[in-house]
Amino acid sequence: xxxxxxxxxxxxxxxxxxxxxxxxxxxxxxxxxxxxxxxxxxxxxxxxxxxxxxxxxxxxxxxxxxxxxxxxxxxxxxxxxxxxxxxxxxxxxxxxxxxxxxxxxxxxxxxxxxxxxxxxxxxxxxxxxxxxxxxxxxxxxxxxxxxxxxxxxxxxxxxxxxxxxxxxxxxxxxxxxxxxxxxxxxxxxxxxxxxxxxxxxxxxxxxxxxxxxxxxxxxxxxxxxxxxxxxxxxxxxxxxxxxxxxxxxxxxxxxxxxxxxxxxxxxxxxxxxxxxxxxxxxxxxxxxxxxxxxxxxxxxxxxxxxxxxxxxxxxxxxxxxxxxxxxxxxxxxxxxxxxxxxxxxxxxxxxxxxxxxxxxxxxxxxxxxxxxxxxxxxxxxxxxxxxxxxxxxxxx
Amino acid sequence: xxxxxxxxxxxxxxxxxxxxxxxxxxxxxxxxxxxxxxxxxxxxxxxxxxxxxxxxxxxxxxxxxxxxxxxxxxxxxxxxxxxxxxxxxxxxxxxxxxxxxxxxxxxxxxxxxxxxxxxxxxxxxxxxxxxxxxxxxxxxxxxxxxxxxxxxxxxxxxxxxxxxxxxxxxxxxxxxxxxxxxxxxxxxxxxxxxxxxxxxxxxxxxxxxxxxxxxxxxxxxxxxxxxxxxxxxxxxxxxxxxxxxxxxxxxxxxxxxxxxxxxxxxxxxxxxxxxxxxxxxxxxxxxxxxxxxxxxxxxxxxxxxxxxxxxxxxxxxxxxxxxxxxxxxxxxxxxxxxxxxxxxxxxxxxxxxxxxxxxxxxxxxxxxxxxxxxxxxxxxxxxxxxxxxxxxxxxxxxxxxxxxx
Numbered sequence: 001x002x003x004x005x006x007x008x009x010x011x012x013x014x015x016x017x018x019x020x021x022x023x024x025x026x027x028x029x030x031x032x033x034x035x036x037x038x039x040x041x042x043x044x045x046x047x048x049x050x051x052x053x054x055x056x057x058x059x060x061x062x063x064x065x066x067x068x069x070x071x072x073x074x075x076x077x078x079x080x081x082x083x084x085x086x087x088x089x090x091x092x093x094x095x096x097x098x099x100x101x102x103x104x105x106x107x108x109x110x111x112x113x114x115x116x117x118x119x120x121x122x123x124x125x126x127x128x129x130x131x132x133x134x135x136x137x138x139x140x141x142x143x144x145x146x147x148x149x150x151x152x153x154x155x156x157x158x159x160x161x162x163x164x165x166x167x168x169x170x171x172x173x174x175x176x177x178x179x180x181x182x183x184x185x186x187x188x189x190x191x192x193x194x195x196x197x198x199x200x201x202x203x204x205x206x207x208x209x210x211x212x213x214x215x216x217x218x219x220x221x222x223x224x225x226x227x228x229x230x231x232x233x234x235x236x237x238x239x240x241x242x243x244x245x246x247x248x249x250x251x252x253x254x255x256x257x258x259x260x261x262x263x264x265x266x267x268x269x270x271x272x273x274x275x276x277x278x279x280x281x282x283x284x285x286x287x288x289x290x291x292x293x294x295x296x297x298x299x300x301x302x303x304x305x306x307x308x309x310x311x312x313x314x315x316x317x318x319x320x321x322x323x324x325x326x327x328x329x330x331x332x333x334x335x336x337x338x339x340x341x342x343x344x345x346x347x348x349x350x351x352x353x354x355x356x357x358x359x360x361x362x363x364x365x366x367x368x369x370x371x372x373x374x375x376x377x378x379x380x381x382x383x384x385x386x387x388x389x390x391x392x393x394x395x396x
Numbered sequence: 397x398x399x400x401x402x403x404x405x406x407x408x409x410x411x412x413x414x415x416x417x418x419x420x421x422x423x424x425x426x427x428x429x430x431x432x433x434x435x436x437x438x439x440x441x442x443x444x445x446x447x448x449x450x451x452x453x454x455x456x457x458x459x460x461x462x463x464x465x466x467x468x469x470x471x472x473x474x475x476x477x478x479x480x481x482x483x484x485x486x487x488x489x490x491x492x493x494x495x496x497x498x499x500x501x502x503x504x505x506x507x508x509x510x511x512x513x514x515x516x517x518x519x520x521x522x523x524x525x526x527x528x529x530x531x532x533x534x535x536x537x538x539x540x541x542x543x544x545x546x547x548x549x550x551x552x553x554x555x556x557x558x559x560x561x562x563x564x565x566x567x568x569x570x571x572x573x574x575x576x577x578x579x580x581x582x583x584x585x586x587x588x589x590x591x592x593x594x595x596x597x598x599x600x601x602x603x604x605x606x607x608x609x610x611x612x613x614x615x616x617x618x619x620x621x622x623x624x625x626x627x628x629x630x631x632x633x634x635x636x637x638x639x640x641x642x643x644x645x646x647x648x649x650x651x652x653x654x655x656x657x658x659x660x661x662x663x664x665x666x667x668x669x670x671x672x673x674x675x676x677x678x679x680x681x682x683x684x685x686x687x688x689x690x691x692x693x694x695x696x697x698x699x700x701x702x703x704x705x706x707x708x709x710x711x712x713x714x715x716x717x718x719x720x721x722x723x724x725x726x727x728x729x730x731x732x733x734x735x736x737x738x739x740x741x742x743x744x745x746x747x748x749x750x751x752x753x754x755x756x757x758x759x760x761x762x763x764x765x766x767x768x769x770x771x772x773x774x775x776x777x778x779x780x781x782x783x784x785x786x787x788x789x790x791x792x793x794x795x796x797x798x799x800x801x
Contacts, residue, residue: 013753014771034455034504036483041457041501061777062501063457066534068762069786069793082530088459132462135469156469175459175554236691236723239751250723257727325668328695328719328731341697341717347704354699354787366754392458395777 013369015055026054029377033062037140037381040391044368046380053380056372058365063395071355072348075317076102077181079355084175086357086393089132092125092166093333094393095179097357100260101329101340102181105322112262113306114183119262120299121166121178122331123292124196127203128162129334130289131155133388134210137282140385141223142378151213158206161199168192181320182311193300200293207293211286215279224278228371228383231276238370239363242336243288244387247273247280254332261331265302266295278386285388288334321349328358335388336360359393443576446489446515447569449478453488453512455505457495460522460555464494467558479565485511490568492561493541496524496531499800500779502538509545517548517572519564522555529554535786535795536778544800652685652730659684670717670731675742678734682720682748685730690720693749694729698736698759702789712738714765720749741768762787 032043041062047055067086071079083098084091096118103110138151163173169186170176178185214220230240232248245252253270255263271287273280314320322344330339339358347353364387372380425431452474456464468474468481482488485508497505509518520541523529531537541547548571551564574580656662656671660681665671673681696718703712719731734742744767745752754776756767761775764785775782784791 033501034508036454040461061775061779062498062504063496064498064500064536064777065458065496065531066536066786066793070531070534072787073793085459088462136465152465153470156466157471160466160471173555173557174462233691234750237693237750239693239749239755241692252723252727254727257723257725326670326717326731326733327668328729330694330729337694339695341695343699343715343717345701353701354697356695356697358695362754362758363751366751 011370011373013057025049031380033059038384039136039389042365042384042389042391042394044372044380044384046372046377048377051376053372053375053377056368056380058368060362060365060391061395063391065392065396067396068355068357072351072353075350076106076320076322076352077314077317080179081175081177083357084177086359086396087333087335087338087361087390088174088392089390090125090129090334091174091176092121092178093331093338095176096122096261097329097331097333097338097340099179099181100331101327101342102320104327104329105325105342105344106181106320108182109310110183111307111310113304114308114310116262116299116303117184117188117308118179119266120296120303121169122261122333123295123299124162124165126292126334127289127296128159130285130292131159131162131203133285133334134214134282135159137382137385137388138214140381141220142381151210154206155210158203161202165192165196165199168195180309180311181314183307183309185309187308188303196296196300200296204290204293207286207289215283215286220282221279223379223382224282224386225275227278227375227379228386229276230367230371234370235276235367238366240336240367241360241363242332242334243271243284244281244364244367245336246271247284248276249274254330254337258330260329262299262302266298268295278382281386318350323349330358333360335364335390335393338393357393357396359396361387361389361391361394365389365394439576443573447572450490450517450565450568451482451488452479453485453491453508454481454483455491455493455495455508457497457501458524460494460525463555463558464492464521464561467561472558472562474562474565477562477565485509486513488512489515490517490519490565491545492519492521493525493545493547494521494555496529497538497541497544498536499538499797500536502544502800505541506544517568518545519549519551519561519568520547521551521561521564522553524554526550526552533794535791535793535797535801538801652728655684655688656681656732670719670733672735673732675734675736675740678718679743679745679748681732682718682745685720686748689722690728690730691723692721693745693751693755694719694721694731696745696752696755696759698763698765698787700763700788714738714740714763716742716759716765718745736765741766743768744770746770761785764788 027048029046029048030043031046032038033041043059043062045057045059046053067082070082074082079098080095083094087094132155135152135155139149166176167173168189169192170178230244230248232245232250235245235248236250241252249272251270251272253268255268256270269291271284271291273284323346325344326342328339328341330337337358337360341356341358342352343354345353367387368384372383375383454461454464466472474480485491491509491512493505520526524531525541528537528539532539538544549564549568551560553560571580653665653671656673660673660677662671662673696716698714698716701710701713701715704710714736716734716736717731719729722728736742742765744756746756746769753772756770757772757774757776759765760767760773761777762785767773774780778786784795
């Protein structure tokens with residue numbers, strides 16, 4: 001059966017089924033778009049030889065909410081709550097990426113305090129996001145981990161601690177709408193640092209248990225090691241970023257390599273693994289949670305005094321204007337490089353002429369045709385879970 | 397609450413409306429002394445059971461789905477109400493529609509709803525499922541799930557807290573109880589609720605909307621499911637471009653602006669913008685940059701400029717922006733632009749960066765710019781037979797898509 005082309009021995013995603021062995025008795029399995037393990041509404045068609053996937057074809061667009069079209073119709077200050085909904089597991093970082101792009105376009109200075117508070121929120125969000133990932137990944141692996149939902153129940157308990165902190169600051173469990181042009185909207189309440197440290201202590205203590213339940217669990221290792229191996233070169237070419245890229249042995253993290261926010265002062269320890277498989281991706285994310293706990297501790301100690309917003313109060317939504325320019329700003333979200341590309345034009349100075357959100361999950365999913373063939377159906381679920389896609393930002 | 401059902405239905409609500417029980421034999425049987433009381437008691441038991449074991453089918457598409465998960469998880473714990481989440485519609489009583497439903501998803505939601513055994517209920521969770529929220533006037537989003545399937549309880553919020561969802565389930569239990577007892581008053585029959593349950597959100601319609609666009613959309617009746625075709629790579633599309641390994645260039649790092657000036661004939665780089673490169677040199681520049689260590693494709697974006705008349709008259713045009721990145725310490729981004737005429741095809745980058753595949757498909761889908769040599773140029777976001785390219789400036793954002801929106 002011809003499943004590989006001359007492209008460096010890789011699986012060729014563009015081979016049609018008519019290029020495969022016509023004698024083979026293949027079964028077609030529609031996987032998704034409605035299935036709990038698709039992490040939203042993602043669909044892939046799996047051509048199966050027995051239980052082994054021969055070809056996987058992803059289909060997107062089931063949550064295409066026309067965010068980019070909507071953003072062309074809203075003014076610069078109205079867009080923060082819209083992009084919140086893109087990556088709904090880490091809304092803080094969405095807001096940050098968008099507002100940083102607008103700040104660069106409009107030459108708005110962000111005060112040091114706001115940069116630190118943003119970094120603090122981003123790192124807390126990374127822990128919450130990875131906790132959700134760990135819980136749902138355990139669900140994906142199913143019965144291997146104490147009925148599957150055990151770890152899910154545990155990690156959601158800790159995730160609630162972080163959501164409580166955010167709720168105290170912004171009034172919302174998610175979709176915070178707290179970033180704005182030139183800074184942040186909500187200041188840290190009194191005694192916030194004590195609550196953050198208490199939550200971190202609890203999470204850190206429980207993290208050891210999770211590590212025992214997953215990374216040191218022979219069943220978990222058997223289900224993930226050697227499954228869905230993605231080599232670093234291919235990952236780079238596909239534009240894959242974040243933990244998936246680092247698990248493939250590429251030492252790249254925008255927080256360190258192109259610092260923004262307070263990362264010029266806070267040093268990130270980048271976790272890199274060589275395996276490129278689901279196990280390496282899990283290991284990287286657990287290490288990132290630990291590093292984020294350290295960073296949050298440092299950030300909460302180091303938040304400087306001063307103004308929280310460097311932009312004059314906005315009275316009319318149309319008062320912020322840009323007539324020319326093209327900017328691209330990227331930040332490292334829990335899923336990788338989330339970029340905002342904006343073009344301003346004189347035709348409509350209060351809104352972007354074109355806004356494109358470069359989402360890490362879209363690129364992560366583009367690895368599926370390469371790494372799923374050869375795996376079994378249950379491994380395909382594990383691979384999809386290890387890519388941690390959020391369909392809101394894939395389809396936008 | 398007003399009693400709306402006639403009293404004779406209250407005696408045997410479970411039998412009401414079921415044609416089989418209208419048969420004369422049953423009528424005779426039930427007229428036997430005591431039997432109707434027994435049937436009524438059994439019905440009470442059934443009603444108690446059905447409202448205290450509401451198994452949820454999570455139609456979770458987006459953000460609200462995360463709160464639905466949080467509601468099922470440890471803090472709120474829906475299990476204690478007898479509500480557990482089932483992954484298949486055939487085992488579920490309640491469909492919780494949690495998230496935005498798009499025109500591509502709506503037919504699937506309807507199919508799943510039809511697979512649920514009766515009696516079945518639906519909870520619209522969050523403002524997207526209720527009304528479409530701020531996406532309601534956009535081409536791809538349906539304005540509320542109640543345009544597709546009947547909804548019993550609306551849980552407002554963006555997203556609603558897990559506690560709000562729990563409250564919604566309690567209200568559903570009340571509703572089930574009242575319906576079985578024959579005391580349920582639908583909101584439209586309850587005069588006290590008339591003013592509160594009929595929000596009148598004015599529909600924002602583009603003044604310059606082209607009515608023929610919607611007509612074309614209607615003409616493709618099967619649009620939403622046509623993309624169910626498998627292995628849909630179009631017949632006759634170009635063979636996959638041969639992948640060319642690019643040998644790394646060991647020469648010292650050069651400034652990107654100098655590189656495009658010296659080697660790619662760019663004379664003027666406007667401030668704040670990326671250099672404008674000739675379309676013919678697009679692939680060569682990408683290959684050169686890849687050799688120089690720009691290993692990662694960051695984005696491919698096409699923007700559309702509509703034709704303008706009057707003082708600042710300008711023809712219609714497209715512009716493609718593209719960027720690549722070096723990895724590791726001191727990561728740099730190199731970005732360039734191409735100016736495109738309407739209908740002009742851009743040479744594909746798939747042979748240089750495999751990641752260009754989906755990026756270019758997305759831009760083709762949303763703006764209609766074709767990529768020459770792309771092995772699989774299909775729509776990626778919109779259904780396969782969608783009419784028009786949404787991110788063009790002349791595409792009305794609220795284009796209708798009957799029957800879904």
